[in-house]
Amino acid sequence: MANEAFEPKLVGFLCNWCSYTGADLAGTARMTYAPNIRIIRVMCSGRVDPQFVLKAFIEGADGVLISGCHPGDCHYQEGNYNALRRHRLLSKMLEQFGIERERFRLEWVSAAEGVKFQQICDEFTEQIKKLGPLNLNGGKDEHREA
Amino acid sequence: MTNNKRITIDPITRLEGHGKIEIFLDDKGDVERAFLQIPELRGFEQFAVGRPAEEMPRITPRICGVCPTAHHMASTKTLDDLFHVEPTPTGRMIRELIYNAFQFEDHTLHFFFLGGPDFVVGPQAPAGDRNILGVIGKVGLEIGGKVIRARREAREIINYLGGKIIHPVCGLPGGVSKALDEEHRVQFLDSAKFIVEFSQFALQIFDDIVLKNKEYVDIVVGDAYQIKTYYMGLVDEKNKVNFYDGDIRVVEPEGKEFAKFKARDYLDHISEHVEPWTYVKFPFLKNIGWKGFVEGKDSGVYRVAPLARLNASDGMATPLAQEHYEKMYEVLGEKPSHHTLAFHWARLIEALQASESMVQLLENKDILDPNIRNIPTETPTEGVGVVEAPRGTLFHHYKTDEKGIITEANLIVATVNNAAAINMSIEKAAKALIKGGKVTEGLLNMTEMAFRAYDPCHACGTHALPGDMPLVIKIYDKDRELVKQLKK
Amino acid sequence: MSTEKPKVAFYWCASCGGCEEAVIDLAEDILKVVEAVDIVFWPVALDFKKKDVEAMKDGSIAVSFINGAVRLSEQEEMVKLLRQKSGLVVAFGSCSHLGGIPGLGNFWNKETIFRRAYLTTPSTDNPDGTVPLEKTEVDGKELTLPRFYDTVYTLDQVIDVDYYLPGCAPPPDLIMNALQAILEGKLPPKGAVLSPNKSLCDDCKRNESKPEKLTIKEIKRPWEVELDPEKCFLAQGVICMGPATRTGCGERCIEANMPCRGCFGPTDQVIDQGAKFLSSLASILDTDDEKEIEKIVDTIVDPAGTFYRFSLPSSIFRRRRMEDIK
Numbered sequence: 001m002a003n004e005a006f007e008p009k010l011v012g013f014l015c016n017w018c019s020y021t022g023a024d025l026a027g028t029a030r031m032t033y034a035p036n037i038r039i040i041r042v043m044c045s046g047r048v049d050p051q052f053v054l055k056a057f058i059e060g061a062d063g064v065l066i067s068g069c070h071p072g073d074c075h076y077q078e079g080n081y082n083a084l085r086r087h088r089l090l091s092k093m094l095e096q097f098g099i100e101r102e103r104f105r106l107e108w109v110s111a112a113e114g115v116k117f118q119q120i121c122d123e124f125t126e127q128i129k130k131l132g133p134l135n136l137n138g139g140k141d142e143h144r145e146a
Numbered sequence: 147m148t149n150n151k152r153i154t155i156d157p158i159t160r161l162e163g164h165g166k167i168e169i170f171l172d173d174k175g176d177v178e179r180a181f182l183q184i185p186e187l188r189g190f191e192q193f194a195v196g197r198p199a200e201e202m203p204r205i206t207p208r209i210c211g212v213c214p215t216a217h218h219m220a221s222t223k224t225l226d227d228l229f230h231v232e233p234t235p236t237g238r239m240i241r242e243l244i245y246n247a248f249q250f251e252d253h254t255l256h257f258f259f260l261g262g263p264d265f266v267v268g269p270q271a272p273a274g275d276r277n278i279l280g281v282i283g284k285v286g287l288e289i290g291g292k293v294i295r296a297r298r299e300a301r302e303i304i305n306y307l308g309g310k311i312i313h314p315v316c317g318l319p320g321g322v323s324k325a326l327d328e329e330h331r332v333q334f335l336d337s338a339k340f341i342v343e344f345s346q347f348a349l350q351i352f353d354d355i356v357l358k359n360k361e362y363v364d365i366v367v368g369d370a371y372q373i374k375t376y377y378m379g380l381v382d383e384k385n386k387v388n389f390y391d392g393d394i395r396v397v398e399p400e401g402k403e404f405a406k407f408k409a410r411d412y413l414d415h416i417s418e419h420v421e422p423w424t425y426v427k428f429p430f431l432k433n434i435g436w437k438g439f440v441e442g443k444d445s446g447v448y449r450v451a452p453l454a455r456l457n458a459s460d461g462m463a464t465p466l467a468q469e470h471y472e473k474m475y476e477v478l479g480e481k482p483s484h485h486t487l488a489f490h491w492a493r494l495i496e497a498l499q500a501s502e503s504m505v506q507l508l509e510n511k512d513i514l515d516p517n518i519r520n521i522p523t524e525t526p527t528e529g530v531g532v533v534e535a536p537r538g539t540l541f542h543h544y545k546t547d548e549k550g551i552i553t554e555a556n557l558i559v560a561t562v563n564n565a566a567a568i569n570m571s572i573e574k575a576a577k578a579l580i581k582g583g584k585v586t587e588g589l590l591n592m593t594e595m596a597f598r599a600y601d602p603c604h605a606c607g608t609h610a611l612p613g614d615m616p617l618v619i620k621i622y623d624k625d626r627e628l629v630k631q632l633k634k
Numbered sequence: 635m636s637t638e639k640p641k642v643a644f645y646w647c648a649s650c651g652g653c654e655e656a657v658i659d660l661a662e663d664i665l666k667v668v669e670a671v672d673i674v675f676w677p678v679a680l681d682f683k684k685k686d687v688e689a690m691k692d693g694s695i696a697v698s699f700i701n702g703a704v705r706l707s708e709q710e711e712m713v714k715l716l717r718q719k720s721g722l723v724v725a726f727g728s729c730s731h732l733g734g735i736p737g738l739g740n741f742w743n744k745e746t747i748f749r750r751a752y753l754t755t756p757s758t759d760n761p762d763g764t765v766p767l768e769k770t771e772v773d774g775k776e777l778t779l780p781r782f783y784d785t786v787y788t789l790d791q792v793i794d795v796d797y798y799l800p801g802c803a804p805p806p807d808l809i810m811n812a813l814q815a816i817l818e819g820k821l822p823p824k825g826a827v828l829s830p831n832k833s834l835c836d837d838c839k840r841n842e843s844k845p846e847k848l849t850i851k852e853i854k855r856p857w858e859v860e861l862d863p864e865k866c867f868l869a870q871g872v873i874c875m876g877p878a879t880r881t882g883c884g885e886r887c888i889e890a891n892m893p894c895r896g897c898f899g900p901t902d903q904v905i906d907q908g909a910k911f912l913s914s915l916a917s918i919l920d921t922d923d924e925k926e927i928e929k930i931v932d933t934i935v936d937p938a939g940t941f942y943r944f945s946l947p948s949s950i951f952r953r954r955r956m957e958d959i960k
């Protein structure tokens with residue numbers, strides 16, 4: 001299978017206050033985790049506009065992760081609940097576009113949970129490896145190109 | 147060598163994405179075959195899948211912006227069936243009001259702007275005059291103003307109740323979304339009365355200009371424009387013409403009732419044939435079968451739309467229209483009539499019935515009842531809805547899951563019912579008018595007239611504005627070299 | 635020659651004809667337009683041919699109005715030709731602007747659409763499995779059809795577009811305003827959508843009925859409930875695309891007591907109308923509880939087909955993933 005050599009491209013939107021710090025901790029503690037994820041720091045998981053997620057996918061991400069503070073811990077009170085509501089609705093919509101639910105994850109990672117972050121990354125990478133590349137082509141059309 | 151000619155009647159309106167006519171000649175230069183190609187498909191049946199059923203009345207009108215109200219209504223009626231709910235009496239009245247207003251304004255558009263000018267101005271008149279301006283020139287400015295006013299007022303009714311004249315939105319299972327108030331009832335009743343007057347007056351114009359002119363009458367009843375087929379149309383319990391509801395009745399070319407069925411059973415009676423050279427399908431009577439593009443009792447080809455509806459009924463549902471119905475068959479001398487050009491006449495008689503129905507509906511104060519909708523309580527399953535669109539019987543058929551999400555959709559669009567007959571009419575007219583390789587200019591318009599009598603959707607708007615009738619005939623020799631081009 | 639009238643062209647692609655009707659509906663006003671301009675190409679109404687357009691000098695048409703989405707090879711060729719010959723190109727109506735309703739075809743591809751239309755509908759009687767072909771021979775006579783694409787395209791995905799006239803179909807006042815602006819040379823910056831840049835809710839009469847903080851606990855489908863003719867649809871729990879839709883239509887659907895489906899597309903700040911609406915809808919769902927959220931999401935039965943009712947081809951994804959279509 002061509003998939004064996006497949007290294008998934010993952011994008012992670014991490015909230016500044018908890019998750020990014022958690023990921024940083026994983027980094028500084030030299031924990032090794034799958035290098036597939038490109039991290040984008042946002043102020044709050046509630047700031048991740050669904051358009052960012054779609055953009056990530058269309059530009060080549062095989063999986064997208066949003067990570068925020070645990071429920072109740074969001075520095076902007078409601079941000080992560082908003083992220084949760086959007087995530088569930090967006091996941092449903094992504095399925096209609098042929099994007100499996102597993103490719104879009106929402107996780108709560110606190111500043112102290114470097115290990116959890118490491119595990120999430122590894123697991124996510126494995127999962128996407130199994131699913132294979134996403135290959136969104138944004139409208140490339142064999143009948144038109146022919 | 148001039149054999150093996152190919153003629154392309156290339157009305158640009160119908161060529162670039164919307165249809166073209168190709169005529170092939172044999173060795174003697176006579177017509178061998180004629181093809182009307184529709185190079186268009188948008189796939190509504192497929193992308194309906196996954197949509198909530200109640201959205202279909204807002205999706206399917208985009209099949210055609212000329213008759214969106216027909217799709218809206220067929221779709222809404224399909225929802226009644228699908229959700230097992232009857233519309234409230236007021237809901238039904240409002241729908242019928244909208245539908246009759248639509249039938250009137252669409253028929254009037256066709257008669258005065260599209261197909262009618264050939265008659266009113268005259269088939270031999272300069273092409274540049276065969277349009278609404280030519281009509282106004284012939285019948286007078288005052289009348290021109292009446293045409294515009296009658297259509298505008300009918301369209302205002304649809305706009306008010308349906309939200310938008312192009313693509314109305316008010317249909318829901320069990321009724322409609324918006325009620326009528328007394329102020330508007332009075333206003334619309336005024337309009338409807340004017341519209342009845344106008345419709346009678348349109349028939350008077352037809353009488354004066356067409357029926358009193360022997361030359362025209364000869365064209366109407368001439369051989370070039372006659373094909374013998376089955377006819378289909380909706381009828382009420384008394385077998386009278388109905389646009390909104392009823393049973394589907396089919397009569398034989400000799401006039402005997404061949405079938406009468408409920409919308410739900412349409413699959414027992416109609417099938418569609420596929421040809422590789424056009425994107426359109428060819429419906430035929432299933433119990434007779436597809437025998438090709440041929441006339442007569444042994445061929446499953448049937449026709450729909452105004453003349454077909456009158457042929458398939460025992461009369462009109464309103465008194466004034468009934469008078470004209472009787473007169474028409476008297477003049478034509480037979481029922482069913484197979485004269486394709488009589489579609490124009492039947493169209494005006496239908497416009498009159500639609501206007502009379504509008505008055506009847508608006509005079510009844512029950513139409514003000516605020517109870518405009520029954521809310522469905524049963525699980526949706528499967529539904530079929532049918533109406534008479536101006537251009538013929540229109541079928542919608544949906545299946546859903548228990549949540550009312552479409553799992554399957556099938557549509558038989560009004561004009562499509564006539565697709566085989568339109569091809570045959572064109573071929574017949576071409577055969578009568580092209581002989582020994584001689585193609586005359588008159589052919590252009592005569593062939594077009596055969597085509598326009600059906601008012602096929604993809605021909606809409608052709609005569610709407612000042613200008614030439616867009617038509618070109620190209621003649622190629624056997625090497626496909628262009629040897630001659632006729633252009634109006 | 636300064637006295638020459640500006641040349642104008644109209645063209646239709648994958649269109650329902652409603653946009654043409656909208657122009658014809660200008661009624662008396664159209665005559666004013668006809669006086670001020672010289673219509674050089676309008677297949678639906680006037681007799682000019684493709685080759686007449688080919689013979690024109692590049693850029694000699696002042697403005698081309700093009701409606702309908704692009705789905706066939708023939709349409710692509712025509713619009714490229716018109717682009718070359720035109721100073722300005724205006725995408726006219728939702729189909730051309732955003733893909734429109736036919737754009738819902740992007741949930742499928744050519745093969746599935748053909749299969750349904752010509753093979754599997756219950757009324758089709760096609761034992762030989764015939765489907766339309768680009769080239770056919772019938773008794774030695776060759777007939778051709780234009781190529782059908784897998785994907786529906788917006789006009790600006792095929793050619794450069796200068797302005798957009800939104801709506802399905804665009805309302806008469808916007809059409810007249812646009813024509814006047816063009817004739818008087820009072821044009822906004824290139825790329826503008828010729829309708830005010832605010833949301834439909836800003837102009838909607840029902841906006842006042844919205845509570846201070848709008849929240850909903852339940853989603854209702856329009857057929858399930860009695861529709862209050864005065865109250866904001868979202869406040870009734872009925873999905874209304876108003877917050878993610880540009881204003882300018884005169885709230886036509888809402889006037890008929892039906893919620894908006896977004897035919898005007900988004901405002902300038904937004905790229906993807908569906909994602910934008912998803913975001914606003916999610917934020918008013920009145921619960922923080924995971925289970926409850928999932929329950930409500932379950933009642934939003936067709937998010938993609940509803941939020942992108944008119945704009946699927948212009949969305950970030952443009953279409954459903956090809957590999958997912960069987």
Ligand code: SF4
Pocket residue numbers: 208211312648649650651652653654701702726727728729730734735801802803804
């Ligand atoms: S925008 Fe609407 S009215 Fe215009 S062509 Fe498309 S579907 Fe028809």
Ligand code: SF4
Pocket residue numbers: 834835836838839840841844865866867868869874875876877888894
């Ligand atoms: S959501 Fe709809 S009903 Fe409510 S204010 Fe906005 S446009 Fe009006």
Ligand code: SF4
Pocket residue numbers: 801802834879880883884885886887888893894895896897898899
């Ligand atoms: S209310 Fe919405 S869907 Fe209706 S016409 Fe206006 S923008 Fe279009």
Ligand code: FES
Pocket residue numbers: 015016017018019043044045046067068069073074075076077079080
């Ligand atoms: S600040 Fe971390 S989720 Fe809001």
